[in-house]
Amino acid sequence: MELTWTTLLLEILNFLILIWLLKRFFYQPVLRAIQRRQARLEATREEAERLRREAGEMRDRYQARLEEWAAEQHQARETPRAELRTERERLTQALMRNLEDEKRKAGVLAAREQRERERHLQREALREAGRFLSRLLQRVAGPEVEQRLIGILLDELPALPAERIAALKTAIGETDQPLQVSSAWPVEEKLRRAVRDVLETILGRTLRIEFTQDPDLLAGLRITAGPWILQANLADELRAFTELAHGA
Incomplete structure (x- = not known):
């Protein structure tokens, strides 16, 4: 097949049109999907921060109750100090274990949700690309x-x-x-x-x-x-x- 300047220019023009179509109909949808994913990740981070604050508030309430209970016991002189310290340590350790469990569960849940969102976004991006390519190929095929x-x-x-x-x-x-x-x-x-x-x-x-x-x-x-x-x-x-x- 003889290559002429007209053919070469037409090939270049076809290539530029293809690049414009890809940018217009493929790159923008994928970019929007990435932006939506970033928004969801930000929501996940905010949820994790909320859980952390709630855990801190729970810890403060437990600590305040322990201190109040300790003061009452001290005033009443009904419990030996050694027993009180032991009980307080037991309750504190139980509280810390509960807090660690809640923190771990929240982290696992957030990580699982994030992975699922990423997989969903990837599937949606590929499907959108497939639909776009189908329309594009039907137009350029000849x-x-x-x-x-x-x-x-x-x-x-x-x-x-x-x-x-x-x-x-x-x-x-x-x-x-x-x-x-x-x-x-x-x-x-x-x-x-x-x-x-x-x-x-x-x-x-x-x-x-x-x-x-x-x-x-x-x-x-x-x-x-x-x-x-x-x-x-x-x-x-x-x-x-x-x-x-x-x-x-």
């Missing part, structure tokens, strides 16, 4: 994009791992059906020959190939031989991203 994807596929097919090539050979040998090559848009004969040549070269045999059209792929190819599938199209990539978002 024959030109498909031709580029096919060009990338032709470059990468010879570099397939040996085990994948072996699996493809096995799949072809186990079926009497032709190799299915599906595209979203009509593929010109020159590219069909190129795809055929690369596949026959890496497999070392003549192939029966059936080229079909599937608009649901948006742009790109899907190569199928029995259970063996090679996905090189926008729809399959988008589906993988969406599954990642739901499984996050």
